[in-house]
Amino acid sequence: MSGSGDEPVTLSGRSLHPGAADGVVLALDEPLSFWGGVDARGVIVDAHHPQRGVTVAGQILAMQAGRGSSSSTAVLAELIRSGHAPAALFLAECDAILVIGALVAAEIYGTSLPIVQLTDDDLARLHTGTHAAVLAHTAPRPATVIAKPR
Amino acid sequence: MPGDDALVLTAEEESMLAGEQGPATAMCMRLIVGVARANGAERLVPIESAHADGCLYHGVAGLEFTERLVSLGARVRVRTTLNVGSLDLLHPGLVRADPEVAENGRRLMDAHVALGCEPIWSCAPYQSGHRPAAGSHVAWAESNAIAFVNSVLGARTDRYGDFIDIAAGVAGRVPYSGLHLQRNRTAALVLDFSAVPAALLDADVAWPAIGALLGELAGTRVAALTGLPGDLNDGGVTEDRLKALGATAASAGGVALFHVVGVTPEAPTLDGVLGPGATTVPVTAHDLRRACDRLSSAATTSLDAVSLGTPHFSLSEFAALARELRDGPSFAPSVDVFVSTSRAVLAEAEARGYADAVRDAGGSILTDTCTYVTPVLRDGIRTVMTNSGKWAWYAPANLGIDTVLGSLAECVASARAGRVVRDERLWR
Numbered sequence: 001m002s003g004s005g006d007e008p009v010t011l012s013g014r015s016l017h018p019g020a021a022d023g024v025v026l027a028l029d030e031p032l033s034f035w036g037g038v039d040a041r042g043v044i045v046d047a048h049h050p051q052r053g054v055t056v057a058g059q060i061l062a063m064q065a066g067r068g069s070s071s072s073t074a075v076l077a078e079l080i081r082s083g084h085a086p087a088a089l090f091l092a093e094c095d096a097i098l099v100i101g102a103l104v105a106a107e108i109y110g111t112s113l114p115i116v117q118l119t120d121d122d123l124a125r126l127h128t129g130t131h132a133a134v135l136a137h138t139a140p141r142p143a144t145v146i147a148k149p150r
Numbered sequence: 151m152p153g154d155d156a157l158v159l160t161a162e163e164e165s166m167l168a169g170e171q172g173p174a175t176a177m178c179m180r181l182i183v184g185v186a187r188a189n190g191a192e193r194l195v196p197i198e199s200a201h202a203d204g205c206l207y208h209g210v211a212g213l214e215f216t217e218r219l220v221s222l223g224a225r226v227r228v229r230t231t232l233n234v235g236s237l238d239l240l241h242p243g244l245v246r247a248d249p250e251v252a253e254n255g256r257r258l259m260d261a262h263v264a265l266g267c268e269p270i271w272s273c274a275p276y277q278s279g280h281r282p283a284a285g286s287h288v289a290w291a292e293s294n295a296i297a298f299v300n301s302v303l304g305a306r307t308d309r310y311g312d313f314i315d316i317a318a319g320v321a322g323r324v325p326y327s328g329l330h331l332q333r334n335r336t337a338a339l340v341l342d343f344s345a346v347p348a349a350l351l352d353a354d355v356a357w358p359a360i361g362a363l364l365g366e367l368a369g370t371r372v373a374a375l376t377g378l379p380g381d382l383n384d385g386g387v388t389e390d391r392l393k394a395l396g397a398t399a400a401s402a403g404g405v406a407l408f409h410v411v412g413v414t415p416e417a418p419t420l421d422g423v424l425g426p427g428a429t430t431v432p433v434t435a436h437d438l439r440r441a442c443d444r445l446s447s448a449a450t451t452s453l454d455a456v457s458l459g460t461p462h463f464s465l466s467e468f469a470a471l472a473r474e475l476r477d478g479p480s481f482a483p484s485v486d487v488f489v490s491t492s493r494a495v496l497a498e499a500e501a502r503g504y505a506d507a508v509r510d511a512g513g514s515i516l517t518d519t520c521t522y523v524t525p526v527l528r529d530g531i532r533t534v535m536t537n538s539g540k541w542a543w544y545a546p547a548n549l550g551i552d553t554v555l556g557s558l559a560e561c562v563a564s565a566r567a568g569r570v571v572r573d574e575r576l577w578r
Binding site: 100107 | 184185189190203204206208209210212214215308309310312369370447544546548
């Protein structure tokens, strides 16, 4: 974080899917494919991923971009339905594959998983363990993230 | 990052969104428009076809979405082919799906057919009669098919996945963004293979290795590849190589478009596809060996199964396999050999005797699905050899097994020997 360290920092992003959430950041060292990369309970199982074994469920997942299979959409929608999805997604690049998972879950289940696009620099500030609150309006309007390091 | 909503819809599209063409069309348009707004698209673009992969069962959400569309009366308005499902409907004994997947996977496949989609059940639709014209806009899902239709056929699709694919088929349009736009189809990166020996590039195993390296270096960026041989009119050899390359690059990275200079339709010359500020990376035989080794996780030479046909085996791949099998011994009884393909290709392979050659050697042929997305392999199988970089990438996590990536000839020799046999001459 910039400044002295403990002060909350407000970041402005671009909403990719609306919603509000509050939680702890899990910053991924590498992009993750939900399909083939995450099991039904939200645990990372991708043998190539450095954070294998870590759970994404209920976390604010921060990553550069999605990766790999287009079936990640369905896996994300199913994680939302079953209650094992991340609380929010922060991305540096817009990833339509993940946005659609959130849009479909909203249509069928009335859920609202916020997905926010942040700049590379802002994303890099969000370390694992940072507490964050997010409010994202309808895409592509702004989204606000308030981050507070522990 | 300002969030201006730049999207402008036509009167027809507004009418679809407003529900004047029925609730299913309206729901599909909400998804298309939702993605368009996230992407910052200024308009939508009509599509000529779609390829949908939502027919593979990933859980209740996908089934409830698709059955909702059916109950709302949805029908696709452009040609929409279907990717693999969770079941082999022609050879039901081969898949050992649990009761939920057997029941819901079948319902999901049926629901897609009820929407008017063509049940080709293949991840290689481009080798089962669905080949969009160069320059046409399409909405394709399945990462290998996306890479192929963009790169090898020169049609234009962005990376679509479950739900948006069928929504695009129903709405007949997609956001005019991403790889639909010419400006996003230029190369940000050049990989130069001119220092790699021609003999290595003539080996089939080089191509998934090239794909793995491309995926690792390019991520989601468009790359141009120089110094590679090929001719898309050579009877399928180059096409199958680029299929293996693209499938692996789309697994190891997010590659949705690559240009092979002098080979693929948008890249007659490097200058024509070079984006601003593109950097060049020289590739060596050592780089390819390293990429190939990373797709092999097995530490021993013991072998339990061989899996071929990811993406689905083409007719020319069947011909090459039949040549390898001719006059040779059968597969070792301890090694299960599977070839995954489409119904359409299987019918041709039956007519030419290739399918019987596989069965006579002791192999099994699977259609409509694939050995790494649904339970086909016996319990207790630990090490599987494959000629597919995509299979080698995903199977360890999906199936909990170790993999060995090899050439088609190495796969056949290993299946016969009952242990992993490598041909080190390839790499000298």
